[in-house]
Amino acid sequence: MPQSGSAVALTEDGDMVLECDGTLHRFDLHGTGQIVVGDKVAGQDGTPGVALTTTSEDLLGFDPTLGTVTVTESAPATGRLSSPVPGRTFPASESFAQDVTVSMEHSPCDDSGAPVTFRNTAPFTLLNDNLKAFPPQNSVYVLPGQVELKQVAAPGRPTATLLQFPVTVVHNA
Numbered sequence: 001m002p003q004s005g006s007a008v009a010l011t012e013d014g015d016m017v018l019e020c021d022g023t024l025h026r027f028d029l030h031g032t033g034q035i036v037v038g039d040k041v042a043g044q045d046g047t048p049g050v051a052l053t054t055t056s057e058d059l060l061g062f063d064p065t066l067g068t069v070t071v072t073e074s075a076p077a078t079g080r081l082s083s084p085v086p087g088r089t090f091p092a093s094e095s096f097a098q099d100v101t102v103s104m105e106h107s108p109c110d111d112s113g114a115p116v117t118f119r120n121t122a123p124f125t126l127l128n129d130n131l132k133a134f135p136p137q138n139s140v141y142v143l144p145g146q147v148e149l150k151q152v153a154a155p156g157r158p159t160a161t162l163l164q165f166p167v168t169v170v171h172n173a
Contacts, residue, residue, distance in 0.1 A: 001050060001081075001089065001134055006037045008135045009172040012059060016071075017164035018102075018149075020109040024163070027069055031059035032172070035096070041080065049082030054097050067105025075099045077123040081134060090132055095125035096141050096169070102149060102160075109151075109158040118149035118160050126167055135171030142166050 002008060014029040038051030057073035077097035083089050100120055107116035126141035147162040 002037045004037055004039050004050075007055070008035045008037065010034065010136070011170045011172055012057075012167050014059060014165055014167035016061070016069075016102075016162065018108060018160050019163055020107075020160040021158055023108065025063055025066060025108050027061045027063040027066065029059040029061040029069065029071055031057070031071075033057045033059075033073075033169075036076075038078070043080065043082055047082050047084065049080045051078050052081055052094065052097070053078045054099075057098065057100055063104075065106065066108055069105075070103045072101050072103075073099060074101045074119055075123075079125055081131070090134075092131040092134070093127070093129045094131045094134070094136070094139075094141070095127055096167075097123055097125050099123040101152070102162075108160060117152040119152050120162070121148045121150055126165065136169045137171055139169050140166055141169060 010033040012033050018025045034056035036053045036055050041051050053076050055076050059071040061069040077099040079095035079097035081094045083092045103117040106113050124147045127144050128139050128141045143165040149160040151157045
């Protein structure tokens with residue numbers, strides 16, 4: 001495990017599935033991210049772990065209907081790396097925390113064709129329950145539940161729902 005305070009650069013390839021107004025949109029995203037290793041922490045069940053804070057997300061994708069899609073980190077979000085086996089680090093479970101802004105060239109929620117930006121209503125995690133090493137190498141993280149996204153410029157306007165977001169993460173050595 002890298003020392004506390006170490007920044008870990010990542011390459012990410014994801015496949016986002018988003019629903020708005022009953023229509024599903026699926027698009028690939030590619031880019032980079034960064035996690036900062038924090039202090040040792042105990043889970044709610046007393047399981048030892050290490051805090052991991054996502055400090056950067058810069059993903060780019062394209063969809064013929066939505067145009068260019070960008071995903072960026074809105075604010076640092078803290079997840080956790082822990083092992084269910086006392087005295088062993090791996091296999092581990094890692095919650096890769098996300099607090100993101102998703103911007104699209106054309107709104108998926110109406111026919112206006114206007115640009116739109118969404119933000120999650122609360123930080124969420126991408127989860128890998130069988131992590132073999134950290135920093136991750138070709139590790140797949142999945143969204144354990146749906147995430148509501150609200151329009152930034154018009155919070156009362158229709159929301160979108162993030163349904164799936166599997167991401168393959170590779171450490172940039």
